[in-house]
Amino acid sequence: MKQINIGILGCGTVGSGTARILLEKQKLISDRTGINVHLKSIADIDPTRGKDLPLADGVMTTDAGAVVDDPEIQIIVELIGGKTLAKELITRAIDNGKHIVTANKALLSAHGNTLFPLAAQRGVDLAYEASVGGCMPIIKSIRESLVGNAIGSIRGILNGTCNYILSRMTAEGCAFDEVLADAQANGFAEADPTLDVDGFDAAHKLAILNAIAFGMTINLEDVYVEGIRRITPMDIEFAADFGYTVKLLAISKQTNGAVEARVHPTMISHDNILASVNGSLNAVTVSGDCVENVLLYGHGAGKMPTASAVVSDIVDIARNLVFGAPGRIPALAYRPEAIRTIPVLPIDRLHTRYYLRFTAENQPGVLSKIAGALGSHNISIKSVNQKGRFYGDHTPLVMMTYKACEADMKKALADIAALHIVADDPIVVRIEEDNGGL
Amino acid sequence: MKQINIGILGCGTVGSGTARILLEKQKLISDRTGINVHLKSIADIDPTRGKDLPLADGVMTTDAGAVVDDPEIQIIVELIGGKTLAKELITRAIDNGKHIVTANKALLSAHGNTLFPLAAQRGVDLAYEASVGGCMPIIKSIRESLVGNAIGSIRGILNGTCNYILSRMTAEGCAFDEVLADAQANGFAEADPTLDVDGFDAAHKLAILNAIAFGMTINLEDVYVEGIRRITPMDIEFAADFGYTVKLLAISKQTNGAVEARVHPTMISHDNILASVNGSLNAVTVSGDCVENVLLYGHGAGKMPTASAVVSDIVDIARNLVFGAPGRIPALAYRPEAIRTIPVLPIDRLHTRYYLRFTAENQPGVLSKIAGALGSHNISIKSVNQKGRFYGDHTPLVMMTYKACEADMKKALADIAALHIVADDPIVVRIEEDNGGL
Known part of the structure; x- marks a missing residue:
């Protein structure tokens, strides 16, 4: 032998x-x-x-x-x-x-x-x-099993620490800091959690997957990255009211001559199988033009x-x-x-749906002013949720938009900030509607 | 080139x-x-x-x-x-x-x-x-990606036709025959559906997976096979009341020097990720001693x-x-x-939990007689559901048992049949509790 x-x-x-x-x-x-x-x-x-x-x-x-x-x-x-x-x-x-x-x-x-x-x-x-x-054979699957497929997209829960924290925040209604501290004490999070909770680890992984999926040079710098620190139990609860779960997703999609590549907190429908992936587990869905979608699920670390x-x-x-x-x-x-150099679509050119939570002042006309600012930048509101909760002079005002362009969203949010009718920066979470049929 | x-x-x-x-x-x-x-x-x-x-x-x-x-x-x-x-x-x-x-x-x-x-x-x-x-790379994953793992078990939804039929029966409350006819009309089921709905196709696949997972000669003859024809919307509804979903599962497990290998309708907890696999999709969970569990999910045919x-x-x-x-x-x-010849555990020696539905006569003491017969063969009842529905002189009586031996179950059911207090053969569905942590 x-x-x-x-x-x-x-x-x-x-x-x-x-x-x-x-x-x-x-x-x-x-x-x-x-x-x-x-x-x-x-x-x-x-x-x-x-x-x-x-x-x-x-x-x-x-x-x-x-x-x-x-x-x-x-x-x-x-x-x-x-x-x-x-x-x-x-x-x-x-x-x-x-x-x-x-x-x-x-x-x-x-x-x-x-x-x-x-x-x-x-x-x-x-x-x-x-x-x-x-342990999920994602590299082998893309490289060998999907060899006859043009890859269309990748959607993954690729960081176990974030998924663990968000799962516990969802199940227990606890705040991010509280769950993070507990995760650190139990060895589920590093003493310096930046690499995980700020999305960089998932971005590293997405950059590698993009290279093998799309035949592009590795392009970490252009992956848009946003972590989970600003997500609150309140947002998770509002999301649930609308039928959504909050996950840190790594998403890439082949578009016209470019690739979307982004890591950020994402609201996905409860029906999306990724919404059922809890704790420190990882899962990734890959779409190919022959297979439609394949999902792998298992321990992403350990x-x-x-x-x-x-x-x-x-x-x-x-x-x-x-x-x-x-x-x-x-x-x-x-x-x-x-292998080619394929440009990454700048995040400003992303079109997606948004969840917005404003901390609005309790005065007449706030909703109309915010809606007006959004509308003037071509952003349509699909639904509004204004629970009867008050925090001093403020109340949370939640909106789910139709598809809008990120650049327009930024302009609208700047306009809204200038109106001085909301306290703090709004919470903005992108919504991913496509569940790949899984 | x-x-x-x-x-x-x-x-x-x-x-x-x-x-x-x-x-x-x-x-x-x-x-x-x-x-x-x-x-x-x-x-x-x-x-x-x-x-x-x-x-x-x-x-x-x-x-x-x-x-x-x-x-x-x-x-x-x-x-x-x-x-x-x-x-x-x-x-x-x-x-x-x-x-x-x-x-x-x-x-x-x-x-x-x-x-x-x-x-x-x-x-x-x-x-x-x-x-x-x-399209799921299950052969490659077991053969190459899990090469360092002793495989413990396989649990899979390996027949799209059965999963399609059971999913529709669950969602719509329709009868098996009705959904099958519709599936045949729409090309989701063959004109002769025997290979699919009676479990043989899934058994073929399980026999192949067992060979590569456990290093055994292919042993189709000893795979226990039972199809989905006897499952009714009523059973699916009772299962849901207990928190279970009905799936045709192919299951194999390495036990002491033998391998369990069986295909049959199975009740699994709603929490089990396999319960979320609907329509004609397939999914399979493989446990290995290093990876714990990995799941693949995608189109199993087409x-x-x-x-x-x-x-x-x-x-x-x-x-x-x-x-x-x-x-x-x-x-x-x-x-x-x-490659070795590894014996398949005879189904009579299986230990599992059971769902039993009797069509009981509306007379006093039926529950006690049935429970007595089960008890005399070492079968303990975990819960009973006797919905107030009557079909002429009969009413459905549903029991979920603790783990019992299949041979004992057969004897108990023979004893119950001999009492002439139930009409028809009971519906017996095995319950799979282990979700592999997924």
Whole structure:
């Protein structure tokens, strides 16, 4: 039986999970593949991190460079995270002719346009299933299973922390800060939650998915990003009254020669299957012109689910090595020569429906003035909800609009602000009507 | 650019859809793969069937044998269906060293134990993604993405016709016969619906999934099968009162050295994501020890969704051919030497919860007698619903039991029948409590 030697960089959560699968599932994997996928080295600055793993002597090391330079190792698995050391080690490993597996969405969305061509030139595979959607095989599905489809759109719940927070806010009526603090205490959110709750993590993932779905260069800078900090239980309740659920969605759509790419709190109909995805789970719907829509659903993060995706990449590459077929599938789904720069539609040109919540002064004519300002910018109101609640001199005034252009909405909101009849900035949540038939 | 020549057998719904993708997406596919996947021939006894396709002269033929024997064709796509001619042509194509793509679940579940080893001996790939779940990449996901997981269970809505009928019965309160007739009139059900509504089609699919999930020989004969003909709107309504939805589920679970494998109407909690899968859509949840659960959801049948899966298989094999890597992934997910015969748990040894509806005579003591008979066979009742409805001298009496053994249930029901206090056979529906956390 052929043996493929693996070196893992980083023995944190996902690194130790990956090592555990390779060690404990060696027979299962060889029964399935006929390959002895062998963990030769695992490097971490803190060598005690491997102490719970049944490692043979010499497998754990603090010398990541030696792992990357080891001529017996064919596949380097980068699970350090971050964009500096990880990039350095991956680049060095590629130079050494090693194949790469990584879960590092931040790195790939920032430097993928350098790293993927580098790997292609050197003739090595660079696999990253675990970087998006944890154990859900979203990369493989788009790249291989939908190969005969022109992809139309992607709609995903791609950040477990946000979904966990919004689910609890919905179920319990708690405020964002309260749920975040509790999530941090329970390990469901990072001490610095910015990357998650401000939408950047989902944007990293969406930038990667867009590249493989549409055959475009990775374009993180132009993804519109808005987090969930301003969402309140009141908005969630109003949304429910209208039949909607609030989710942080990552959305991209192929339009005329451009791609919409945006991450923001979104109201979706209760009937949309994504509305049923709760807690830290992830789900993503991909539309293709042959399949209509396919949805994947599962754990988008966590030790073993993510490690499972890493191992699927390791095995894919090991099979390529044994069959002499590295490069069998272009890393970014398209041949490098076929990848184009496709513009991202500026958010100002988005047409969508909106939920607006104003904190209106309790004086006559406010509704008419707001409606007038919206109307003068071509924004039609579909429904209004003014619950009989008062906060001092103010009352929440909620409107759901028909489709409108974002630039018009901005102008209308500026006009409304200038009228001095509302306190605070309004809460603006985009509504996604298309549920893809699922 | 390398060219791979394709021959399609059968220009029916899926065959013409596959041809259409190959013809219309040639550039997209070559942009993605660097391969010219070329439709060389398509055979059908009725050559007029290709008339809507933009076929070059000589591509359409009535001579399937000539396609299978054509030395320039590397991949044969069998979309004839049935188990006689299809088997003959596939066998001949394998003998000729050609790689095979098929969507024929009936053939594979009946003769896979012969055909797969034949292909392996001849060193050709035999791919069948489209045979289960239409466009959902369930075969690829189990075989490749979950390669590091011991699979625990599969729960799926795998027959679109049954799901369509049950969804409409649920939404509209119509009777089975009425919805079936309407479905037949609208092309959602076959003229002879037996294969679908009696559960056999789902059983074919489950037998294939079990093989790749558990590394077992294909064992269709031992899959327990029960269709949806006896389900009434009344049962669906009672189920809803208890918080359940009725679905035809295909269920398999790895137990101690055996595998549960069964297809039958099943009550699942409204909270279970599978309960939200309506119409002709399919969905399947797979549990693995690393991922917990992954769900795929999409069109399980239909022209273009199924053709999309066929094309993904064609491209997979084309990539293998260009890279000299046929056999890269064992067709049945395990190396032939590692495939074992795993017994299927006899249905009598199943332990599950039950819904029972008796048509009870309106006389005193009936409930107590029925409860007594159940109790004497170790079956405990969790709840009872006796709506105040009367049908002549009878009234429906519904019970939900705690977990019980199927053999005990049969004995208890025989005892109850012997008491002559119920009319007709009771309606018995198994309840699936585990939603896999999804």
